[in-house]
């Protein structure tokens with residue numbers, strides 16, 4: 001009986017995404033890729049945006065009907081607007097936006113050593129990119145009186161990681177935007193939330209200095225990294241219709257590091 005009920009629950013849960021259209025940025029790698037796969041397996045149609053179009057095509061070329069792959073630099077606002085127009089022409093609506101495209105920029109540096117140019121580059125993608133995509137999709141969500149937006153922030157944005165000024169500040173800005181947008185669209189059927197992971201082993205983390213990664217993982221009470229499956233499961237819940245009374249909130253995914 002327990003197993004039958006569990007299967008029934010999972011089937012109902014998966015049905016939640018049938019007929020929905022999800023736009024995911026940074027979907028060629030890491031969190032974006034695993035969230036896109038989860039939504040695809042749950043019946044969503046997908047518009048996937050990434051600098052790396054070849055990787056998108058390699059991962060999703062078996063699903064030409066269900067998936068649109070767009071090679072795009074998210075920091076170019078005009079290209080973001082053009083892509084949203086293309087997605088609306090193809091699928092007719094956008095129910096879900098998940099913003100995963102992000103970079104750490106240079107790390108393991110104190111603030112006085114940070115290059116202004118590198119800090120601006122990090123902000124341009126991590127904050128402005130998420131602003132451009134949400135600005136472009138929200139009018140369609142308002143007209144449908146439904147939407148789910150998830151910005152991938154970071155524990156660094158809540159707590160501030162020493163050695164990571166640009167990244168931490170850009171993610172704090174994303175959390176601030178989430179709070180604002182959550183309130184602004186609360187009466188439009190749109191929820192806007194953020195997710196704050198600690199460390200999940202992806203190419204983004206692989207590229208960081210070992211001492212910086214050790215600094216971050218040592219702070220996790222569970223003494224392990226999060227998994228891509230754990231990130232995708234929580235993200236899928238946040239953007240599902242089940243998550244209907246939580247908005248402007250930053251969900252924790254930190255193995256106990258940020259219990260607030």
Ligand SMILES: NC(=O)c1ccc[n+]([C@@H]2O[C@H](COP(=O)([O-])OP(=O)(O)OC[C@H]3O[C@@H](n4cnc5c(N)ncnc54)[C@H](O)[C@@H]3O)[C@@H](O)[C@H]2O)c1
Nearest residue numbers: 026028029030031050051073074101102154199200202204
């Ligand atoms: N991995 C972690 O431990 C961790 C922790 C906290 C937050 N995050 C956040 O999660 C998100 C995903 O990180 P990840 O670890 O999966 O990284 P990743 O490097 O594996 O994937 C990032 C993707 O973004 C794409 N991208 C980079 N610049 C782009 C641009 N200008 N336009 C379009 N696409 C671009 C890359 O091609 C890549 O496919 C990021 O916002 C990151 O800050 C990750």
